[in-house]
Amino acid sequence: MPHCAAWLYDWFMRMKPTATQTQDVAQDMVSRIGCGRLLDIGTGHGRLLFEIHRLNPTLELFGLDISPAMIAVAKKNLKDISSDLRQGRSEHTDYPDDFFDLVTCTGSLYLWDYPEEGLEEIFRILKPGRSAYLFEVYKDVDPDAFQSALRAHLRELDPIRRLLGPYAxxxxxxxxxxxxxxxxxxxxxxxxxxxxxxxxxxASVPMWLRIVLTKTLG
Incomplete structure (x- = not known):
């Protein structure tokens, strides 16, 4: 992703519904982990890590994204927060085995080239007994409920985001x-x-799945 596109993505994702979505995920995550290492795969602009830090500053934060431009944006957004941000692919990371207490991912799995391999990599880097929490959109939503929620959110947006939001x-x-x-x-x-x-x-939009993956051995 070019740097200008990464900047535009960061600007677009600052809209209120998306910010609320990020806050919802952050609150869910900090309710599940009090201390330890947390990895956000597909971290993008890094705003989920920012919100998680705001709610629990003791967590060790890690972010992974395939785009060098997005990692650059994330580093700027997290410049005052201790975090480990890396460019890389979900299916081939350089983290040690049994390293993370929690792994999360929001709206990214359906974009992975090799999703099964990416899930196996999550299994490898999770500590035994720990879980990954993936928040993913799914195709077979209730169309009426989705349209109703979309109309409600559009009223809160500026004209440009009101045009681009439904398309995205x-x-x-x-x-x-x-x-x-x-x-x-x-x-x-x-x-x-x-x-x-x-x-x-x-953010009151019925288009999401919460997928919980727990690492069990034997």
Whole structure:
């Protein structure tokens, strides 16, 4: 992603519904971990790590993103916060085995070139007994509920974001997986016997799944 595109993405993601979505995920994460190492895969602009730090400054924060330009934006946004930000792919990281107390990812899994390999990498770097929390959009949403929530949020946006927002969301839904496809994907990995999937709302929009993957051995 070019640096100008990364800057535009950061600007677009500052809109109120997306900021609320980030706050929702951050609150969920800090309710599940009091101390230790937390990795955000597909960290993008780094604002989830910023919110997590605001809620719990004791956590050791790590961010991974495939885009060098986005990592540059994240470093700027997190310049006053101790964090380990790296450019890299989800399926091949250089973190040690059994390293993280929690791994999270928001709206990124459906973009991975090799999702099963990425999930196996999460299994490798998670500590035994710990979990990853993936927040992903899914294709087979309730269209009426989605449209109603979208209309409510559009009223809060400036004209440019009001134009771009629906396009971005509908594009995400078009290329996302169905819920049953996520299930089949996870069942082909080491998380086959230790996962849950539930439909949730983030920022009051009913287009999200919370996927919990727990590392169990034996």
């Amino acid at each position: 969301l509908r594009k995400a839904l078009r290329i996302a997986y169905r819920m049953d496809e996520y299930v089949a994907m996870i069942k082909s990995t080491s998380f086959v016997y230790s996962f849950t999937i539930e439909k949730i709302q983030l």
